Amino acid sequence: MRVPAGRLLLLSVAVALGPCSPPAPFDLLYADGVRAYFAQDWARAAELLQRSVHGYARLQDARRQCQRGCQAEAGWALQGPPLGPPWESAFFGRVLQRAECLEECAGRRLDGQPSVHRAAAEIRRDFEAREPYNYLQVAFFKLKRLDEAVSSAHTFFVANPQHLQMREDMEKYQRMAGVKAESFRDLEAVPHWVAYEAGLHHYGADDYQQAVARLEESLSEGLLALQDCRALCEGLQEEEEKEEEEEEKTQLGLYESIAAHYIQVLKCRQKCVLDISTKPGRVSSVEDFIPSHFDLLQFAYGQVGNQTLAAECAATYLLFYPSDERMLEKMKQYQAALGAKASVVAREAIRSYIQRSLMEKKLIYYAVEHLGETFDDPDPWTPEELIPEGMKAIHREEQEKQRLEAPETEQQQQQQPRGLLPFEGVTITMDSQQLNGSQRVVMDRVLTESECKDVLRLAKAAGGSGDGYRGRRSPHTPHERFEGLTVLRALQLAEEGTVNWRDAKLLLQASEKSREIVESYFTPAKRLYFSFTHLVCRTAAEGEQEGRMDLSHPVHADNCLLDPEGNTCWKEPPAYIYRDYSAILYLNDDFQGGNLFFTEMDAVTVTAQVRPKCGRLVAFSSGGENPHGVWAVTRGRRCAIALWYTLSPEHSEQERAQAEELVKRKLAEQEESHLADKENAEAGRSAGDSPEPPAPKGRARSAGRRSKQYSESGVESKGLQPRDEL
Incomplete structure (x- = not known):
């Protein structure tokens, strides 16, 4: 080693x-x-x-x-x-x-x-x-x-x-x-991961000579790591994982105990292929790690003119997938180039590896069928005839499920018809092509200047009463303060009288309007659900901007863990893997910096920028195709409504339902109050008490001064409950 x-x-x-x-x-x-x-x-x-x-x-x-x-x-x-x-x-x-x-x-x-x-x-x-x-x-x-x-x-x-x-x-x-x-x-x-990522880098840069050298090194080191892992499987069993089975195992006979322990060793050995194909710090493995090497190598060798080794790698790949039509066609091309008499032989080490693995799988599946064991096969290339008859139906169902749940390709996404926007006046300013990417769009006039001011007033009135970081340092940079407010918290503050009820309700309405726009544009045939809604303000810390080199929000993707070195994005926890689309509804532009920008997967190459302004909505798919970040806010305060959506109803925002229920209850109370006022007015006129209609419950008869205070502060008095025209 x-x-x-x-x-x-x-x-x-x-x-x-x-x-x-x-x-x-x-x-x-x-x-x-x-x-x-x-x-x-x-x-x-x-x-x-x-x-x-x-x-x-x-x-x-x-x-x-x-x-x-x-x-x-x-x-x-x-x-x-x-x-x-x-x-x-x-x-x-x-x-x-x-x-x-x-x-x-x-x-x-x-x-x-x-x-x-x-x-x-x-x-x-x-x-x-x-x-x-x-x-x-x-x-x-x-x-x-x-x-x-x-x-x-x-x-x-x-x-x-x-x-x-x-x-x-x-x-x-x-x-x-x-x-x-x-x-x-x-x-x-880990040597094989260092070589693998270097090989992929050279391969992506069309430097096939270097790609061949590093991928061969990765394969060699990976097989050594596999042997090391398999050797450790014969070590001590995990006592903690076996505690529940210990009492039962003490009752087993000699051969039953040997069989149980041996099957655990075999399953550990099978799992080793996942261990070597999982990058340190990640949860998900690279699927078909060993076979994919030969797919890459056959192409790279072909590009450098070594048809013999290209054919050898193609033949080796076919050991895993003997009916792969694409590779069979490649083999015909290589054989034609080499001549009919040329002998093409797959690598013997890989043939032995496959034979050993299949022998172990056969024993494990026997134990599954007859001894009540379980097994999650790590290899997609396992022949179906090896799987017991009783498990084949389940195996097919799993494969079909994976096929249906597989994300749409970029080409399929681009072919999706774009729906008509459901609101008049909203305009598309930039589409995916103008933003140099896929599944991206910028729209304007989603909110009016007056509506932006109302939501900004809400953000200012909530101040440190929000749910987020309450004006503390941003979690992403020490040079900015960060404030956050959810829809439910805004409505709760409105009920307490801390903020204007109309402004809080406008936050709910603006986010729903944005959802309908994003749904109609990206998924006209599918329902989008809220995953999370957050009114966010970032304020530049005074006197701490000189020589600043960091970002307001580092480059990331919204539903996967961005890995710039590996040129990939790992869709696994703690990422919000259920999020499908993201959007940002901007409220102002009176600040310096703070532009949104998109990058390539390397998190360095900027492909597009978006300047915030009132009523501008930028929306995009949440995956690794859209890495993005925010330039530093160096002066002023940048406010926006951040929105994330999901196609899965089971992951919909629970606070959203509570907020909508709170609004319904409030409207019912207002309607009840309105009817009571009307009845009192009619009763007063019939009694001839006064030609002037009585003031509604909870409202002063002369509210001019209080209305002025309300309009300046943006805070509703507990005793003052104007009807909500919206």
């Missing part, structure tokens, strides 16, 4: 410590390091945490090496499995030899004390999530070892891209004087 370059730093620490005593268990070193961290003993914390990381890597490497070595020394490779009548004693004799080999190897590599290196599952998960680097970066920063602090922070952030505090720390490091670009290195870099 190749050692990541960053590990050399940790290895040097181990060498410096000398061979005087056996290495302490990594979990104890970790615990002592964390204690030193909270005691602010930064030097000791850095030393112990580095040693714990090295100890964990050493333990994992020892386990992998022992499994590999003992597989050759005490396995079936030389003599083959026992087949004669005394097979049981011969089989278990070999098993005992393997166990002895593993025990001896672990003792030799771990200084005779392998048992003390068994750590709790929670501690192991910390190391898998690179948690020690979170502590290390602070310790190194306190010790003024900036290069090591930055590399530790970057190593943690790669595996935890949604960690908000680390995101802020990374932005600070990027702005910090004296920090070099090469300091941002991943000390735990």
Whole structure:
């Protein structure tokens, strides 16, 4: 196994410590390091945490090496499995030899004390999530070892891209004087992922010579990582995951227990292909990770003129999908170019990999059918004939479901008919073509100047009473203050008399009008539901704008995790994966900066910009095809209604229904009050009390002065309840 370059730093620490005593268990070193961290003993914390990381890597490497070595020394490779009548004693004799080999190897590599290196599952998960680097970066920063602090922070952030505090720390490091670009290195870099992303980059840039080299490296390193993962599957079982089954398993006989454990090992081995195809810090894997290499390679080799290797890669791809029409046609072309006598042979290593995988799947599916096991097959290329008859119907249903739920392609989206806009006066200012993208549009005159002023008055009156950050620092930048208000909170404040009821209701109406416009334009045949509605204001902090280099809102996509380095967007939590369309309804333009901009997937290349102004609505699909951000607001206050929509009713905004119910109740109360006023007026006229109609309940007979105060402040008095003409 190749050692990541960053590990050399940790290895040097181990060498410096000398061979005087056996290495302490990594979990104890970790615990002592964390204690030193909270005691602010930064030097000791850095030393112990580095040693714990090295100890964990050493333990994992020892386990992998022992499994590999003992597989050759005490396995079936030389003599083959026992087949004669005394097979049981011969089989278990070999098993005992393997166990002895593993025990001896672990003792030799771990200084005779392998048992003390068994750590709790929670501690192991910390190391898998690179948690020690979170502590290390602070310790190194306190010790003024900036290069090591930055590399530790970057190593943690790669595996935890949604960690908000680390995101802020990374932005600070990027702005910090004296920090070099090469300091941002991943000390735990996975070799096959580094090569894979470099290969994709060269492939996308039409540099096929370099693409071939890096993709071949990725494939080679990936298969090594697969072997390492499979070796670790033969290690200790997760005790926490087996607690519920422990009592039942104690009642099992010899063969039942062996079968249960062996099937768990086989399922772990099958899952390894997901592990190597999932980038650190991500949840979703790259589908068909190994087969896709050969698809890319056959094309790249063809582009550099190596038809022999192109044909070899195409033949290897067909081992996974033997009836793939596109690749079969490619094979015909390569065979014609090479000549009829040329022999094209798929790669033997991949043929062996597939045969081994199918043999394991066959055993697992037997256990599923006869022993009550479950199995989620990670490979879409598994032949259907391997699946038990009783599971084939379910398998087909799953495939059909995935096909129906698959997102529409960009070409299909562009072919969708655009609906007529449901409101007169609303104009389309820029479409997708003018915005240099897909599923984008800018419309104007959605609100009038008067309506914009009313909603701005609502935002100002709500002030720190909103639901969001209440005027505190923006979560995205320290140079701006951020205020947020939901529709429900606005109406609740109106009921309390804090804000104008009419303005709060206008927020509800403006957002619904925007929804109808977006629905009619993008999905005329499908209902759009609100996912979230937020009145948002960003205010430039006075005296903190000089030399500013950050954004008001960093580049992102709304329903997936943008990965600029991998040139992809991962549709997985914590992203709001159910959001389908996004929109922003602007309320003002009296500020500096604050333009919305779209980029390519690299989050750097700007493709279009939109300048906010009153009544302007920008709408777009929420996926990775539309990365966007907001330039810094350097002066003034930028306010807009942010809107997100979903096609799934189960993910519709619950607060929205509560807000609409509150409005209905308010209208019913007003109607009841209006009828009571009318009855009183008629009763008064019949009694001849006065020629002047009585004032409605709750309203002063002479309201001129109070009306003036109301119009200036924008706040409705509790006693004053004008009828809502809207």
